Amino acid sequence: MTRFALHSIVALVMLFLMLPLLAVAVASVSSGATLAFPPTGFTLAWYERISADFYAALRVSLIVALGATAISTVVGTLAALALQRGGMPGRRILAIFCLSPLMVPTLVIGVAAFQFVLVVWDIFGLSVTDTTLALILGHSAFCVPFVIRSALAVQAHYDMTLEEAALNLGASRVETFFRVTLPLLMPGIVSGAIFAFLASFDDVPVALFLGGSGTVTLPVKIFTSIEFSFDASVMAMATLVVVVSLLLMLLIDRLIGIEAFIGTGRN
């Protein structure tokens, strides 16, 4: 009896978790009014009506997310190696400093970046708003710590003797790094890179404060489109995002396993 009750509650929570995703998909193929239930008919017309603005925004989002991920993966992995093995003084403080952006609300990061950009303009006459580079740098504020955290997490269970073995067997330091160290750290680096990509692709506040008319990201585009009346073509675009995200999830499961993925990246 208790068991049945428990399983029913779990099933209802699962339904709750899936509900908005299903709703987006259903709304994207229903022919009636967007927000009316039940749907009156099936149509794929909304997919044809996705405006060019949305594809442009998707393009900006992908470029920004890939750029931020690339920078933070390289910089973050190096930092994690240094924090684990470096002989510098104050390692603990440096680690806290590197991870501290994760404590700060992204809205605050966005607001701070916005004022920073204004001051840079005042002092140097340099305008960096409305550029893809500004968004990439703005996102790297929270993407770099994601990679550092994941790469540090795998190093916690790292067996240093494997490197010694490689060196003793005649491998050079560089060879050891690329053929032993890096492959062993790879699961953490990949998790961190995926977290960084997702965080960048998800962000509204930083992109809202740093972006201009030429650098509207997809989340910002969707975010602002609901302030006015919106039609089901937004739902069609959103459905495409859901489908691609689920495919990405299957890929992650293949590469490193979903449970390993959430294990290395969690707070």
Added chain:
Amino acid sequence: MSSASATTSETNQPAPAAWLARLQDWSWFLLPALLLLLIVFFLPIVLLFSFSLRPHLGPGTVGEGVTLANYLRFLTDPFYLGVLVDTLIIGFVVVSICLVLAYPVAYVLARSKSRFRGLMIFIVVAPLLISTVVRNLGWFPILGNAGLVNWLLMSAGLITEPLRLINNTAGVIIALVHTFLPFMILALVTVIQKIGVELEEAARNLGAGPIETFFRVILPLSRPGMLAGYLVVFTSVISAFTTPAMMGGKRVLIMATLIEQQMRSVLNYAFGAAAAIILLAVAAILTIVALRQEGRG
């Protein structure tokens, strides 16, 4: 030792130049991250703090000098204090609902070897990979005036007028619960997994029913980890901007939406900065308390 196998240890290598030896120290690899974070994070935050201490001269302008006026204005005006309190109340309600919904799921995920386990993990993790704006969008056909919930309730004859579930606090709370529930579930799975199954079995063998076992064994043992998870999710909820802004339709004023309004519409940069620093301080203190708690759990 022959030179062919002389690479076996450092002492056999030719002495490298001094600068090379210094480069080999891993410490230098921290430099790019430090420089980058200094420019994109640390300097902007310091600047934000300095803006919060300057007088407001008019839309989009801050004056010279140092003043606490912005903080005093926030902390003495019942309206702004009310926004802070509302933020904390919404955080409390959202995380409490999350905790109640997450616990049974986490328990099943931690304990069961069911063939549905993989599917359940998939359903829990999938929302984390999907853009927040997209997930929020999904609530519109469900909670809108002509949406699924109102259609069900009206068809059942329970209500005659549609309930307002969107563009208000109710919509914000529902969507925030959905956004943060997966984090709560994953935090609790780790906590419950640490409690040995044998303790549960012992309680059962000593005659406790499943409900008694839960309340007298599992729940007390999971309390420290649960509290840490609660604080972490609470911090994320009060920091959230996207969901409250989207689901509240500009009508729900919490810290995040207040800051955005000050910065983008009112253009009182100094006051907006002060509000941002207050939110940052609350979030930082809660995170530190949560980390301490986690160390204990």
